[in-house]
Amino acid sequence: MSAAPTLSSPPAPTATPAAGGATRPFLGPDPAAAYAARRDQAAAARDALAARWNALANARLVAFLGAAALGAWGLWGRSAVGGWLAVVGFVAFATLAVWHNRVGKRRDRAALAAHLNEEGMARIGRDWDALPPRHDVEVPPDHPFAGDLDLFGRASLSCLLDTPSTPMGAETLAAWMLAPAGAAAVVARQGAVADLAPRLDLRQELEALGRAGERSRRPVEPFLAWAEGEPWLARRPWLRALAWVGPLALVGLIALQALGLVAAPLWPLALVFNTAVVGVFGRRAVATNDAVAVQSRAFGGYAAQIGLLANEPFGAPLLGGFQAEMAADGEAAPAALARLAKLAALPLPFGSMAGVIVAAVACWDIHVLAALERWQAQHGRSARRWLAILGEAEALAALATLRHDNPAWVFPIYDPAETSFAATELGHPLLAEGVRKANDVAVGPAGTFLLVTGSNMSGKSTLLRAIGVNAVLAGAGGPVCAESLAMPPVALWTSVRVQDSLERGVSFFMAELQRLKLVVDAADRAASDGGAPVLYLLDEILQGTNTAERQIAARRIIRHLVERGALGVVSTHDLALGDAPELAAAARPVHFRDEVRRGEGGAGMEMTFDRVLRPGIATTTNALRLMELIGLDLDDDAPSAPATPQATTVAGGAKGGRDR
Numbered sequence: 001m002s003a004a005p006t007l008s009s010p011p012a013p014t015a016t017p018a019a020g021g022a023t024r025p026f027l028g029p030d031p032a033a034a035y036a037a038r039r040d041q042a043a044a045a046r047d048a049l050a051a052r053w054n055a056l057a058n059a060r061l062v063a064f065l066g067a068a069a070l071g072a073w074g075l076w077g078r079s080a081v082g083g084w085l086a087v088v089g090f091v092a093f094a095t096l097a098v099w100h101n102r103v104g105k106r107r108d109r110a111a112l113a114a115h116l117n118e119e120g121m122a123r124i125g126r127d128w129d130a131l132p133p134r135h136d137v138e139v140p141p142d143h144p145f146a147g148d149l150d151l152f153g154r155a156s157l158s159c160l161l162d163t164p165s166t167p168m169g170a171e172t173l174a175a176w177m178l179a180p181a182g183a184a185a186v187v188a189r190q191g192a193v194a195d196l197a198p199r200l201d202l203r204q205e206l207e208a209l210g211r212a213g214e215r216s217r218r219p220v221e222p223f224l225a226w227a228e229g230e231p232w233l234a235r236r237p238w239l240r241a242l243a244w245v246g247p248l249a250l251v252g253l254i255a256l257q258a259l260g261l262v263a264a265p266l267w268p269l270a271l272v273f274n275t276a277v278v279g280v281f282g283r284r285a286v287a288t289n290d291a292v293a294v295q296s297r298a299f300g301g302y303a304a305q306i307g308l309l310a311n312e313p314f315g316a317p318l319l320g321g322f323q324a325e326m327a328a329d330g331e332a333a334p335a336a337l338a339r340l341a342k343l344a345a346l347p348l349p350f351g352s353m354a355g356v357i358v359a360a361v362a363c364w365d366i367h368v369l370a371a372l373e374r375w376q377a378q379h380g381r382s383a384r385r386w387l388a389i390l391g392e393a394e395a396l397a398a399l400a401t402l403r404h405d406n407p408a409w410v411f412p413i414y415d416p417a418e419t420s421f422a423a424t425e426l427g428h429p430l431l432a433e434g435v436r437k438a439n440d441v442a443v444g445p446a447g448t449f450l451l452v453t454g455s456n457m458s459g460k461s462t463l464l465r466a467i468g469v470n471a472v473l474a475g476a477g478g479p480v481c482a483e484s485l486a487m488p489p490v491a492l493w494t495s496v497r498v499q500d501s502l503e504r505g506v507s508f509f510m511a512e513l514q515r516l517k518l519v520v521d522a523a524d525r526a527a528s529d530g531g532a533p534v535l536y537l538l539d540e541i542l543q544g545t546n547t548a549e550r551q552i553a554a555r556r557i558i559r560h561l562v563e564r565g566a567l568g569v570v571s572t573h574d575l576a577l578g579d580a581p582e583l584a585a586a587a588r589p590v591h592f593r594d595e596v597r598r599g600e601g602g603a604g605m606e607m608t609f610d611r612v613l614r615p616g617i618a619t620t621t622n623a624l625r626l627m628e629l630i631g632l633d634l635d636d637d638a639p640s641a642p643a644t645p646q647a648t649t650v651a652g653g654a655k656g657g658r659d660r
Contacts, residue, residue: 031405032124034200039117042110049107056100063093112211116204124405126432128155134162135170142518143178148496148537149468150430151177157430157469161398163203165210166302167220168387169394173476176395180475180532183489186414188318189396189477194411195316196400202312203397203404206305210394213301218294220387226291227380231373232284233366239281240370243363246274250361271360278359278366285369289347292372296344299337302390307334309393319396322389333386336379343371399478412474412485420444421467421490421535421567425483428466429473438482439613441467446533446565447586449558451578453571453618454592459611460571461496463592464537467569468494471535490535490567491526493519497539512542516557523564536561536568555580562586575617591618 067089074082122130133153139146150156157177164170181189196203233240250270256262278286309319310326310333326333346368348355358364403409406429425438437459443450452460470480471492495515516538523534541557542550551574559582561568570577578587594609 031407032121035117035120035124038200038204039114039121042113042117046107046110046114049103049110053100053103053107056096056103060093060096060100063089063096067093109208109212112208113204116207120401120405123160123401124432126155126160126430126435128159131159131162133159135164135174137170137174139178142515144518144522145468145472145492145494145537146178148494149465149472151469151472155430157472160430161402163207163398163401164391164394165207166305166387166390166394168391169210169398172388172391173395173398176476177472180472180489180492181477183414183416186475186477186489188316189399190411190414192314192316192318192396193399193403193478195314195319196397197403199312199400200404202308203401206308206394206397209301209304209308213297218298220295220298222291223295224384224387226288227376227383229380231376232288233369233373234377239277239366242277242281243366243370246270246277247362250274274363275356275360278363282363282366282369285365286347289365289368289372290349292344293347296341299341299344302387303334303337303341305393306337306386306390309390310334319393322393325389326386331379333382333389336375336382337386340372340375340379343368343375346371396477399473399476402473403479406479406481408483409479409481410484411478412470412480412482412487414474414487414489416488416532418486418488419446421471421485421487423467423470423480423482423485423487426466426470426485427481428462429469429481431462436481437611439463439611441613442588443467443535443569444567446567447562448588449562449567449583449586450569451572451587451589451617452569452591452613453573453575453589455594455618458592458594458609458618459613460592461539462611463613464494464496464539464569464571467535468492468496468537489532491522491532492535492537493522494537495519495539495541496537509542516541520557520560523561523566526566527564534561534564534566534568536566538568538570540572541570550574551577551580555583558583559586578617589617590615593618 067086070082070089071086072082073079074084074086119131121127133156135158137152137158139152141147146152152158152174158174161173161177162170164173180186247270250267253262253267253270257265257267306326310323312319314320314323331339347365348358355364421441421443423441426441427436427438441450441463452463454460466481470482470485471487471490473480474485474487475489475492495512519534519536519538523536526532526534538558542553554570554572554574554577558568558570558577562583578584578589590613592609592611592613
């Protein structure tokens with residue numbers, strides 16, 4: 001497959017992470033300008049190729065009509081010249097058809113290149129309408145953090161990282177997001193991501209090769225089950241013998257009749273015999289061939305992608321190890337998968353006319369299965385690892401794309417010796433650069449917790465999610481949205497977006513209690529087993545009960561987590577939470593501030609938030625001012641009216657009012 005038009009540029013310098021992580025930004029070119037230039041170049045190539053494709057389509061039509069007319073002249077006019085000219089015309093038509101098809105493929109590749117670069121620009125601008133989810137990921141409802149941190153779905157971290165084009169790549173990236181790796185694995189991935197980040201041509205070609213066969217792709221597990229299973233035909237040598245006897249008998253009987261040694265035409269008996277052998281004894285062969293055949297195009301794509309990776313001069317040890325594994329099985333993985341793609345394209349649908357004919361003549365399906373089982377015996381046990389390597393490479397390329405697209409981001413120091421989550425200029429990765437507000441954040445050490453206060457909509461929940469999403473990226477081996485970040489491997493748990501469940505008959509308060517129980521249990525396990533410490537993010541916990549009980553219960557839960565050595569952040573409107581005797585020594589209070597003032601000329605009110613994190617407890621609240629701002633400025637003497645759901649949410653008293 002020809003390469004898509006690209007704008008080549010020399011690799012930019014990049015920082016290679018040292019042990020424990022790196023803190024230097026990526027020194028690459030302006031990514032938005034690079035994407036725009038590449039998009040324009042690819043779009044120009046696409047338009048030129050589209051014009052050529054249309055011209056060739058017209059030429060094909062003219063050649064066909066001309067050849068048909070010349071053929072009619074030669075046939076009905078009994079003109080030898082017309083006949084020969086018709087042959088020339090049909091040859092010209094066939095040549096134009098081949099050329100037309102090739103130009104169409106080049107046009108499609110150019111269109112795909114333009115689209116990939118448009119997606120790159122959309123990622124930088126966080127244009128979520130242009131980045132719809134491409135892969136469905138099933139996440140358990142009680143997952144420690146996925147539901148609260150917008151990891152999947154629209155406008156999610158997966159949309160920002162969604163460059164993998166194979167099922168293995170999408171599954172690997174999702175697995176890395178859902179479960180953090182150990183420190184050694186993270187450092188190895190950081191090195192690979194740093195190596196891949198400046199290789200824009202390679203990453204886009206890897207994605208383009210995968211997307212070319214995306215629509216026809218099937219789940220790979222059935223193929224892997226066959227590849228790793230026991231051969232079926234090899235244990236039935238008699239069937240292979242019959243598959244040779246029948247076709248040889250057919251050839252022999254035809255030859256005997258042609259030589260006049262046999263008067264009666266006996267060769268149809270061989271056709272019946274061959275058809276019976278395949279139809280009665282070879283049904284398993286037909287089914288196996290069909291199951292492998294549906295993956296033929298996918299195998300070709302996998303071979304091309306792995307070949308691209310195998311031939312690149314990488315410096316990262318992890319990527320070099322991948323290359324060594326792909327070449328360690330005698331025949332290199334790209335060649336083996338390319339051969340499998342050709343074998344998988346050989347079977348014909350048994351019920352089709354062509355399938356019936358080749359089965360009757362040659363017992364074709366049995367011979368194809370024999371060839372597939374030879375491949376199975378040689379490479380079947382390696383196929384899973386080869387595809388897993390491709391999935392890991394695509395996941396690393398996705399993180400490298402994030403590194404390329406955000407040059408100011410850094411690799412975190414990810415080391416068990418760290419005692420805190422300590423970041424400078426930490427921002428939320430899902431917010432565009434012009435919207436994002438960065439702050440210095442320190443969570444820990446054990447025995448303390450970060451207490452975040454502030455008015456509604458001031459940025460408390462966004463801060464919690466920024467900490468959580470960056471912890472996810474750090475645990476996956478990717479860059480983080482910060483000027484620097486140092487943290488230990490942690491077990492992340494959140495309680496930010498708890499919902500009730502009509503299906504399970506669980507109220508909001510009970511659902512939140514169940515969630516907090518999971519967090520407490522995780523902290524207890526970490527304390528008793530000596531595992532990675534829990535990093536908990538709790539946003540306005542226990543809203544579903546009265547104020548007095550909420551305060552008592554919240555203090556007990558936080559005190560228990562602190563005593564278990566967990567690191568954590570708690571956001572709250574309860575300004576006295578940090579003053580409780582059992583928490584005063586452990587609380588590290590910070591707050592966000594808002595400002596409400598009259599508009600110009602004294603008409604109306606407006607509220608502004610600078611979203612700057614400051615030390616200490618918040619000194620202002622804004623629920624009543626927000627009510628006045630939206631027209632709910634009701635005084636005590638006015639007749640009461642039922643509050644609308646919107647007003648209740650803005651005031652911060654309902655379970656939906658959590659965007660602070």
